Amino acid sequence: MIVSRGFRGRRRKGPPDRVPPGQYLTDDFPVLSAGPTPHTPLEDWTFSIHGGAEPLRWSWEELHALPSETVTVDIHCVTRWSKLDTVWEGVSVDTLLEAVEHDASFVVAFCDGGYTTNLPLEDVTDGKAWVAFGYGGEPLEPEHGGPARLLVPHLYFWKSAKWVRGLSLRDDDEPGFWETNGYHLRGDPWLEQRYWGD
Amino acid sequence: MPGAPWLAAEVAGTVEETPRVRTLTLGAPGWPGHHAGQHLDVRLTAEDGYQAQRSYSIASAPEDGVQLTVERLDDGEVSPYLVDEAREGDRIEIRGPIGRYFVWEASDPTPLLLVAGGSGVVPLMSMTRHRAAAGGRAPVKLVYSSRRLEDVIYRSELEELAARGDGFEVVHTLTREQPEGWTGYSRRIDPELLGEVAWPAAERPRVYVCGSTRFVDAAADGLITLGYEPQSIRTERFGATGS
Amino acid sequence: METRDLRLDGNAIGGLLLEVFGLDLTAAPSVCGSCGSRQEVARLDVYVNAPGVVVRCCRCQAVMMRIVQGRGRTWLDLSGTGCLELGELG
Numbered sequence: 190m191i192v193s194r195g196f197r198g199r200r201r202k203g204p205p206d207r208v209p210p211g212q213y214l215t216d217d218f219p220v221l222s223a224g225p226t227p228h229t230p231l232e233d234w235t236f237s238i239h240g241g242a243e244p245l246r247w248s249w250e251e252l253h254a255l256p257s258e259t260v261t262v263d264i265h266c267v268t269r270w271s272k273l274d275t276v277w278e279g280v281s282v283d284t285l286l287e288a289v290e291h292d293a294s295f296v297v298a299f300c301d302g303g304y305t306t307n308l309p310l311e312d313v314t315d316g317k318a319w320v321a322f323g324y325g326g327e328p329l330e331p332e333h334g335g336p337a338r339l340l341v342p343h344l345y346f347w348k349s350a351k352w353v354r355g356l357s358l359r360d361d362d363e364p365g366f367w368e369t370n371g372y373h374l375r376g377d378p379w380l381e382q383r384y385w386g387d
Numbered sequence: 388m389p390g391a392p393w394l395a396a397e398v399a400g401t402v403e404e405t406p407r408v409r410t411l412t413l414g415a416p417g418w419p420g421h422h423a424g425q426h427l428d429v430r431l432t433a434e435d436g437y438q439a440q441r442s443y444s445i446a447s448a449p450e451d452g453v454q455l456t457v458e459r460l461d462d463g464e465v466s467p468y469l470v471d472e473a474r475e476g477d478r479i480e481i482r483g484p485i486g487r488y489f490v491w492e493a494s495d496p497t498p499l500l501l502v503a504g505g506s507g508v509v510p511l512m513s514m515t516r517h518r519a520a521a522g523g524r525a526p527v528k529l530v531y532s533s534r535r536l537e538d539v540i541y542r543s544e545l546e547e548l549a550a551r552g553d554g555f556e557v558v559h560t561l562t563r564e565q566p567e568g569w570t571g572y573s574r575r576i577d578p579e580l581l582g583e584v585a586w587p588a589a590e591r592p593r594v595y596v597c598g599s600t601r602f603v604d605a606a607a608d609g610l611i612t613l614g615y616e617p618q619s620i621r622t623e624r625f626g627a628t629g630s
Numbered sequence: 631m632e633t634r635d636l637r638l639d640g641n642a643i644g645g646l647l648l649e650v651f652g653l654d655l656t657a658a659p660s661v662c663g664s665c666g667s668r669q670e671v672a673r674l675d676v677y678v679n680a681p682g683v684v685v686r687c688c689r690c691q692a693v694m695m696r697i698v699q700g701r702g703r704t705w706l707d708l709s710g711t712g713c714l715e716l717g718e719l720g
Binding site: 219220221222223224225266267268303337347367369370371372383385386387 | 686701
């Protein structure tokens with residue numbers, strides 16, 4: 190192994206009680222993308238929940254009529270950056286699921302552009318997940334998943350699906366876009382569950 | 388895993404090209420040589436084992452060893468090291484040469500149009516230097532977009548090559564700021580500018596475009612508007628983000 | 631930075647493909663499994679700012695390849711590529 194004198198990279202380590210193993214702190218907000226940024230006009234935008242007793246759908250206005258909250262959370266990307274104290278505004282997934290009768294154990298989030306990610310139901314309930322439409326006090330920008338993305342900060346950020354359009358309630362765990370290609374089914378950063386077999 | 392091995396390389400010399408751009412000459416025993424337009428991957432390892440890796444176009448002619456020209460990206464992981472820190476004797480790892488599509492041989496007599504956006508000029512400079520070193524006969528037009536005069540890389544070398552009168556021409560456009568008395572282009576490349584400086588599509592030149600995605604898409608679309616066949620335009624897009 | 635600049639082309643993964651396949655595939659003809667478009671790998675749309683590399687058809691944007699590397703392993707999905715031509719070029 191050849192060490193390059195004086196090379197350190199830009200990474201910053203952070204307090205171990207805030208920054209999971211193998212992560213570095215960032216001040217900016219890196220944009221990650223697996224494809225072109227979708228642009229669904231708000232008048233056409235809906236959020237749906239399938240797989241319950243009846244399908245449900247909210248328009249943009251209807252989503253905003255629901256009680257929303259502002260939360261400050263740390264986020265951790267599997268590409269090793271972590272960002273502390275990020276501020277988001279959105280509707281809790283609990284609020285949305287209250288409207289649905291179901292006995293599902295898993296969900297799959299589906300998005301404009303075709304991205305999907307899977308989660309156990311308990312990882313999106315009890316105050317752990319939101320449909321977020323605001324970041325840093327401003328409307329969520331398209332490059333960061335606007336108009337709305339899923340926000341599940343206790344898991345690696347690939348689970349916080351950008352351009353989310355709904356949740357599919359399921360009895361079984363159906364691996365999504367990254368989970369079918371090497372990434373861990375659950376993705377807990379504190380257990381460093383990055384890849385298959387971790 | 389199969390594939391190209393990493394080679395140890397040593398920085399043999401550096402040249403400050405512009406305030407943000409530097410050329411490094413590398414010594415790499417075992418380097419197999421390259422074709423004009425190819426790139427290589429650079430890997431840096433920190434003392435604690437942390438590694439970062441990026442691709443850089445080779446600036447030198449195949450006749451002249453390995454030189455990289457690197458632009459410092461403000462939030463870069465590797466470029467700040469190569470531009471600001473690395474000095475003679477420092478060691479890095481390289482892999483390559485890489486690329487069989489964005490390559491040009493001086494034996495090709497077809498008229499050549501090179502369109503460069505910022506540091507996208509680097510692989511096109513390799514082609515230009517190769518033509519000079521090998522005595523290539525193809526007429527060449529280089530259309531080179533930079534922000535300001537001080538950002539033009541290889542400026543005096545390009546002037547000198549154009550002054551030889553052997554079929555190599557350079558047209559600059561400065562998009563942000565122009566010096567007093569500037570009579571050249573002062574806007575981003577568009578179909579009208581290309582129409583004025585490039586060959587008519589009917590001459591069927593070979594085209595190489597290199598720069599950021601936005602630059603390359605605009606230039607390629609502009610040429611297609613002028614009637615160029617899409618298949619005659621070869622493109623290479625540089626990332627601006629530290630990926 | 632424009633988000634459009636996050637899209638690169640197949641030149642950007644020449645080294646990765648060399649590592650995975652042992653071949654320089656930048657000039658290799660490929661066929662999109664969705665729309666049938668035939669392009670050299672260098673012409674395909676490539677996204678590298680992601681948990682993995684995603685290669686998309688430059689015509690229809692369908693995913694043609696996904697490549698993830700981690701813990702010394704590589705996960706490769708070519709199911710969106712109808713055909714990839716390997717071998718010496720003239």
